[in-house]
Amino acid sequence: MTIHRRTLLKAGAAAGALATFGNIPVFALNPAKMLGTNVMNDDSILIIIQLFGGNDGLNTIIPADDPNYYAIRPNIAVKKDQAKRIFNSKVYFHPALVNNVYKNGFLGLIEEGRLAVIQGSGYENPNLSHFRSTDIWLSGINSSEPDAKLTDGWLGRYFSSQLPNFPIEVPEHPLCIQLGGSLSMLFKSPKGDMGIALSSPDEFFKNGQGSSTGRDIIQGNTPYAEEYNFIQAIAKQSDTYSTVVKSAYDKGKNSLNYAAGFPAQMATIARLISGGLKTKVYMAYLGGFDTHVQQQNTDNSGLHPNLMASLANGISQFMADALAQGFANKVVGLTVSEFGRRPYENGSNGTDHGTTSVQFAFGNRVQANVFGNDPDLQNFDRNGDLDFDLQRNIDYRRVYAEILQTWFGATKEEVTEIFGERVVPLPYLQPPISYVADSFAGENNNKLRYSCNQSNGQNGHVHFELKNPATLEVNIYDIVGKYAKTVYNAAASPGHFAIPLHTETLQNGTYICEVLADQNREILTFSIVH
Amino acid sequence: MKRRSFLSFFIPDNQSDKVEKPLNASINPYTKPLDTLTATHLLRRLSFAPIPSLVKQLIGKSASEAISMILGNEEMQPSAPSWINTSTENPRGADIYTRNAIEGGWRNLQGQLQTWWLTAMHKESLPSAEKLTLFWSSFFTTEFVSDDTYIPPQMLYRQNVLIRKNRLGNFKDFVKDITLDPSMLVYLGNVLNIKGRPNENYARELMELYTCGIGHYTEGDVKEAARVLTGWKVGMFNDEPAKNGIYNTYFHPPDHDTGSKQFMGMPIPSRDDIANTEYLVKVEEVHGLIDILFDVRADAISRFIARKVYLFFFYSNRAVVDEEFIQKAAKVFKDNKFEIRPLIEVMLGSEFFFSEYIQGAQIKSPAEYALSISRPLNKYQADMANALKGMDQDLIDPPNVAGWEAHQKWITTKTFPNRKVYIENIIKALTDDECVNFVKSFDQYDDAVELVKNIIAILLPIGVTDSYRMYLTDSVLLKNQPAYEWTTMLNSKVTVALRIKDLLNDIVKAPDFHLC
Known part of the structure; x- marks a missing residue:
């Protein structure tokens, strides 16, 4: 078993100078303050894909053997002979995830053993607001107090627990990178942001390079000195991160041409990994899932099918690229969406906000299977939504716990700390290869x-x-x-x-x-x- | 065995929770006449970036005279945007195209609202209303919401007017006004607070975030306050009853809980149908509730507000708030029956406010940051409102009900490059004439040494070392030519512009340009 260790270097007047970084001296840190080894495992990269708007699980994984599905969705159901059956299960892929998608899309991936389907994940007392439900998903906290303020993310809390001296000491490469938007709650922690958001490595470099102020630090512990030196530190991080990101981006490559749109984000991620960036988590974003109106046509084309095709293309092309470049064992990806949609179609050939939905995990180390029970299309909750039934459904935190425990090697105590109670992982992953013993x-x-x-x-x-x-x-x-x-x-x-x-x-x-x-x-x- | 090095960036051993506490946080009046350093400090905090003509007016004045000049007396209301009385149908239930059109229209107006306000901040001189308006707007939070729950910009404009009107008045009256403010009623769900189906959101925040703070009320108080606050609605759309006109609050008697209530140990009697009217419920119940709150929790409220003023105007590091100073300020607030003006006068007129501990300690909010270049250069950037979003301050649309966290949350690897590039682009885009006008806004502008000294005094909070100042003068501005050559250089607009841009670029790169 390989032991992974990283040494922390710290600026300060404590130890003797070991090296210089730019023109800033860096110093050896007391080994006792070394980072936890689990987070440091080089062989585990995570990609989170956020499907914003609420993905319609019932028109993603089709319960084509259930006659109730056709009864509640007379206009937008996918016909059984057009859906793509998954192994010998009773569920099927929407054809848009397969037909005309790179290498047969999700069907190709699951047959190669690189895709897991998680059905019926969600949380108790579902909230149907995009924002509140997104916060619940990203924070990993389903508070029974509806007004409770959710301010940080399950990954942010995990990494902050691994970095006792953050932000005084920060990793040389950004821990988490989000493509586009302002930084997601997912990466926020009580100690500050555990990641950075960037639109493109080139733009980040353009704006971030040269951010270092070129000034000396100020001695003393006055408020002015504290804030001055803090700004110096962030400026330096911006400069350094924009440079390391750009350098990995320039060094990295893609072994195939990705489609435009969402797949292009996956291409950027592949290129950064290929270029040797040590970032642990990437977040990509695909919006437009709020399909209240005309979500698909009778020939299975339209708004929602286009989104699914884009998703399947991005993931399939990414996995092909990862295989060709030799990092497929190191990456696991997971989709999240704030909710599924109401089982009954509405009057506009669309669907309204709902509750539980489906998730996908991809990578060489996933257990290719369908996890979770098929949806119960007869016993809805009082809103007419899929009932989150403790006996049938998967608490969304189990999906996260598997990432933390199996993929990142967190202890169960750490997982308990992050979710505020013990949560057993849903076993859809194999540990990174270097862990197996x-x-x-x-x-x-x-x-x-x-x-x-x-x-x-x-x-x-x-x-x-x-x-x-x-x-x-x-x-x-x-x-x-x-x-x-x-x-x-x-x-x-x-x-x-x-x-x-x-x-x-x-x-x-x-x-x-x-x-x-x-x-x-x-x-x-x-x-x-x- | 793999090893990887971690780097740290330039922070000495002291951390934010290790900043020293102030030694002498005296609330006694600061009695020295203001000089450049103290006058610019006061302007930065109580207004926005200083400009030479304003500094000149304050130099030599006492702190209390200067504060009076900044606060002013009159109502200060910039002329209203043209669209504030426009209205739409209710997008809820409308077809998708109509809804998109209405919501898109609001987003456009929200941008105009932000620009309207930023322009007022950019232009303001003495007296100055905008900083206090920004303070209260960050305190009585309301988000712009263009989906789900709707709060159109027309209504947010009205809230801004209400805040501006109350900014220096009586805080208790302010709370009474904001409680029935249409945007607030919608934002915190009090329009859904109905007899028998209470929504406790506003009732709770009224106490937790807006007056006494957590720990000074019970869950029972929340429940009873929610009952008192039932029955209020807002007319927002063409098809809704708008008894008091559109974008105004009205009372809907059947939704009000007329039973007797017990709030913080004090009874609020029941009423019969005849007394269940807008005027009587407003005065006897809503105002009565707030009167009880301020009577019973006077100490907690005055401390809570003094602390908010301290965090906003003094130093926003929550770890080192001087509780004794807060206590003294709170007493002033309480003794003055919650009048805001004397609280501001005493706090910002104190020896502590003008001490080295406070000077330059505050990280500029994005608005303060952007204005700290637009004002001295007299150049408003049309895209300022959008640029602020990239720095994580979407005006009149904070991230949540608790408002912006401020302090070090303003500076991240995302916002810092955006801050830097924004200023660089402004400097790059300066015309020759604008550079010349900037130079000429200073007295003794034909003296290179004095000019650099004065520019630093305007742009940086506590000055710089002599060696850096000399470097700026000799190497950056004069390019190593003798100082007397500056008068010759002044004859060439092109030369002035080049040199001034170099000078500005060097100064804004400093960490202290982000401080005020």
């Missing part, structure tokens, strides 16, 4: 076994074989990923284990059992019927 015997997805020898649901056990000594922890979560309890937590030697889950204390329902051996995690779902 298998602690469990057995085939993938078959390393844990559940047994319950009594019909009343008592005496349930989880069985597995541990290959290496490890700190072993067994936790139980409810089906939406809320932490229930820990049943085992101790150092363990290799061997067979049968750990009692104390199922007699659990109410009827479906649960997730998580077995952690150091950083290795396996998950099992089981049901209790007393």
Whole structure:
């Protein structure tokens, strides 16, 4: 297993000069203040694609085997013979995600094992405002207090927890980059912005280069000195980041020509990665999903299909580029949208704001599958929307927790800290290649076994074989990923284990059992019927 | 094993939470006559960027005389934009084309509203109304909303007028006015606050953000205040009842909760239908509620507001607020029955305000930043409102109800390059005549040494070192020619323009150009 370490350099009068950066001396920092190693893993880059406006999940992943779908959408449904079936599931891709898209689009990707479909993700007590719901999605906080102010993002909080001395010390490359717009809440943290927004590397360079003020720092701890030196620091960051971004952009390349529009953003990201930029998270943006009116024509063309084609093209071209350039193992992408749309089409051949929807994850390290249950098109909530049902749906934070824990190597304590409660990851990813050190015997997805020898649901056990000594922890979560309890937590030697889950204390329902051996995690779902 | 270096940028060990506390935050009046440094300091904070003619008027005056000159007495209302009485149909429920047209029209008007206000800030001399208007507009937040909940710019203009009118008056009366202000009623959902179906949003913010602050009210107070505040509507569109005219507030009796209420321990009696009228409910319940709030929470309110004034006009670093100073200022506010003028006079006339601790400590908001070049150069940039958005200050449209966080949040890797390029472009676009006029706005402009000294005094908050000043004079302005050559150079507009642009470019690059 590779150990990733980064050293922090810090300006100040403490240690002796080691190097210079530009004309600014930099100094070695006390190693005790080193950054957490997890965030530093070079082999895990994340791309978030925001689909703004509320993507219509039911016309993205088509429930073509469900007659209710055709009953509630007489004019805008996609006919079954035109939808593209995903493996042997009961759900299908909208044809715009496949036909006339680069390399067969999403169908091509999922067949190659590079795409995961997550159905029915959302949150309890859905909010139908674009802005509030976007804030809930980006903050990772679904506050039961409707007026609670959401001010920072789940990724911003994560990175700020990894950078104890931010902004006095900042990474040499920007941690997060957002293409276009003003910086998203996703990257905001209590310590300040964990990312930068730029329209294009060229423009950033044009405006940012030469931002350094060329002045000396001021000694003392007066307010004037504090603010003066703070501005110096940001000026220097602007200068440096605009230069490193531009330099990576110039050094990087694309191995194919991307389509215009959204795919061009993906081309920029690919080029920055290819040029060696160490940025951990990129955010791309595709707007126009607020499809209240005439969202598609009977031949499956139109507003919403165009958006889907653009999305599928961008992702497919990006993955082809990543494969050709050899960084496909290092990237994972995830789409987010503030909500899905109302199941019933409205009177204008469109759909109004709704609740749960679908998400896509892409990359070489995704588990190509359809996660989550098919939508229930018979039992709507009181607004006539898809009911966010704790037993059926996926709490959106589980999707994020998987990124943090499996992809970025965060500990479950860190994940708990970020969401304010324990959330079990939805297992749609494989860890970065450099992390893999298998602690469990057995085939993938078959390393844990559940047994319950009594019909009343008592005496349930989880069985597995541990290959290496490890700190072993067994936790139980409810089906939406809320932490229930820990049943085992101790150092363990290799061997067979049968750990009692104390199922007699659990109410009827479906649960997730998580077995952690150091950083290795396996998950099992089981049901209790007393 | 992989290693990667992290770099840090030029910050010494002190961090924002380690700034020293003031040693002597005296609220005693500052008695020395104002000189260039103190006069420009007062103008930067209580107005906008100083220009030579205004500085001259204040030099030699006492602080209290100067403050009176800046605050003035008269009502100051720039002439209204032409479109403020235009109206539209309700876009909600209209077809998509109509809706797009209406909402697009509003976005256009919102830009015009911002430009109207920025122009007033750019042009203002003495007395000066705009800084205080900006302060209160950032305090009683209202966002421009062009979808979902609608707040048309016509209504936001009316709120700006209301704020301007109340800026130096009685704060309690101000709160009474803003509570029934149409934009505020819509923004914080009080138009949806109906008997039996309360919306507590405004009731809560009234206390949390606008008067006493969190910790000085109970959830019960919020609930009862919400009941008191039921029944108010706004006529916004052609097809809506607008009993008091369009863009005005009116009372809708059936929506008002006429039952008795108990707020902060004080009873508000029930009323019968005959007494359920706009006038009586406004005076007895809405104003009565605010009277109770100000009676019972006078100490908390006066401290809360004194603190807001401190953060805005003194130093916005929340970590080092001098609570003793705040306490003394709060007492002045309370003793003066919440009159704003004496609070401003005492606080900004204090020894502490003029101390080195406060001078140059404030990071300019984007508006202050853009105006700090437009005013001395007498050159308003038509795209200023848009440029401010790129610096994260969308005027009359803050990011949320809490307003702009200010302080170091103004400066990011995104806003800093935008700030820099904005100023560079303005300097680049200066005509020869504009440069000459700028030079001639200073006394003794034919003396190179004095000219540079005076330009620095206008543009930078606490002056510069002698060596930097000499560098600016000798190398940048004179290009190493003898100082007496400047009078000759003044004969060539082209030369003056080139040299002045070089000089300005060097000065605005300094971190202290972002401070005031």
